[in-house]
Amino acid sequence: MRSFVLPRLSLLLSLLLSLLLAPLAHAQTEVRIGSASPLSGPGAHLGKDIENGARMAVDELNAKGIVIGGKKITWVLQPEDDGSDPKMGTAVAQKLVDAGVAAVVGHLNSGTTVPASKLYASAGIPQISPAATTPLYTRQGYKTAFRVVANDQLIGRALARQAIGTLKAKRIAVIDDRTAFGQGLADEFARAVKAAGGAAIVSRQFTHDKATDFSAILTQIRAQRPDVIFYGGMDAVAGPMLKQMKALGLQARLVAGDGVCSEKLPELAGDALGEDRVLCAVAGGVDQAGEAAFAAFGERYRQRYGYPLQTYAPYAYDAVMVFAAAMQAAQATAPAGFLPALAKVRHEGVTGPIAFDAKGDLRDAALTLYTYRKGKKTKLQVLRAQ
Template identity: 75%
Template sequence: MHRLAVILSGAFALACIPSAYAQNGAVQVKIGSVSPLSGTGAHQGKDIENGARMAIDELNAKGAPVGGKKVHWVLQPEDDGADPKLGTAAAQKLVDAGVAAVVGHLNSGTTVPASKIYASAGIPQISPAATTPLYTHQGYKTAFRVVANDNLVGRSLAAYSIGTLKAKKIAVIDDRTAFGQGLADEFVKGVKAAGGAEIVSRQFTSDKATDFNAILTQIRARKPDVIFYGGMDAVAGPMLKQMKALGIGAKMVSGDGICSEKLPQLAGDALGDDHVICVVAGGIDGPQEAAYAAFAERYRQRYKMVLQTYAPYAYDAVMTFATAMQQAGSTDPNAFLPALARVRYQGITGAIAFDARGDLLNAALTLYTYRKGQKVKLQVVR
């Protein structure tokens, strides 16, 4: 019994050691990663986890110290299922686990409610994907993002639709999520501000819908040149198939939610060439193109698949956290949060710095189309 008591006592003592310290004497720093790892958006969510893990492993391989101390970087991924309730539960789990920072979430609808939990705990959060302006307009000093917000995305897509695609009649569909509806609203504002085109139909679906014949039949009667869709690729793919079946020749224009490598599989031969225009928040051009291509190849070799959309942004988010910690000389969120607010980091996705709200300064966008089943860059918009 005495020996058992000693063992239990030792186990208890080990359990009480703060998680900030690894057994080898290095400071252990946990970075949370939250995204949908289940459901229709799992491929995009896993892309975020994979990108974050690449950064964590690179930091460990380099032996990146903080404040002169050796650090062991740890990633703690959580699944939010693209559901606000699961998102807040995952956020609380990460807070309870003592993470120093969080990369996430993907969907605007999960990012906003989760941000309140991180703000209350004083834990910095960088979203690699959420674009709703509301996220950074709540006044939380802990909320940042490394993508452009819907205001810029909507205006840019509206300008491209009217100026380059010469659209006169535009139909709008959104999936009623915070992301999809928010992006569609900003697109409509952009169209009205630009002038020269008419919104001939505004329709709604859901992020889990598979049958769009009713709304597409109504849209077909309006003969639009462009159909704007606010939502994700899991819905856009089947929608494109049904557009083709109904003989709708309008181009589809959308944001980064559909701008994935999986869209060709989801849409099949309905994708066509130059039929879909989408945008990804970030501007990769000139010398950066080689660095981005090298990252994509490292990703492919490691995971035996092509990156979807958000992996580079998740990677940059982790590296931005690490840079702020190193500049502050501390892994304590209270200490490195001010450094994060004024950080300057040259990432895979471009130059990263934040404005007073936590939005990306001088945000750029990259417009893409698809040709022969491959995503092709059209231009960088700044």
């Protein structure tokens, strides 16, 4: 009898032990990633681009079944609408902090990114902006602030060199929308033009980011006969501005940063877009070796959403993947656990190699110059920031 009972008891104990250990073997941890960008208002198409790129990354991570610290990770994206408004931006930041997100992709605008960054820093939550270019963002001393695009100093210098060296401009007018991004980029551009010499700033004008009528400032500019008009702002304003430039007979070329350099600009500008009339720079880009991967991402995006990416989706995608890489390197998903690894990360993204300097800026940042031909955004050249 004993010989029968003992094996049976051993089997029961083995089954009980396996049942007790099963939840541990399949333990899961939810990692919530915040996405903050304008999902309403004039910049909604650019903000949705950020959300879409981040969502693609989250879905791919879930498909991989990643294990960190012995636990399978379920990745969750929490998108929030900051309306391109600084007050909404801080409210959204606090909401994400209260939700216990592990990291944040955002914001789009410099004017929302900077005030929000203080809240993330206070909570110890890492933030990667896929779009904000103001130098101030990474100069506040926050160990939580990073970006995967070039900053305004680099973009302003590059565009000034293009305006003077390539477009041969002698007389340049500058307009900005008085936002942190628009004014900051315009200031850097004007400073670089003056430093380079060979061209004069003949007019400096201001508008706002929801303006639709530019007749007064463009009339003043027309009297100065500029070769180039630089605009610091977003495409929602640049499109109507191009229409009014055409109506006033202004033949000047328009030079701008990545806020203007979108796939939607042809729709916003109509036939005023012209051929090679706009020269703009996106604060990122890939060299020839990375073009295939970048193009493949663009095709995956188009197949998923049914329309082409605007500008920032691949940078938002890479931001999420960089967070994931840092968590895997640290074998930790809590912000305090993976933040040191994030500062040291080396990641090959669809936008190129990603590593951060001591401030949180992208090392060896690239810029991509574009123009518009036959109603399509056309790549001209990738530059390394100098």
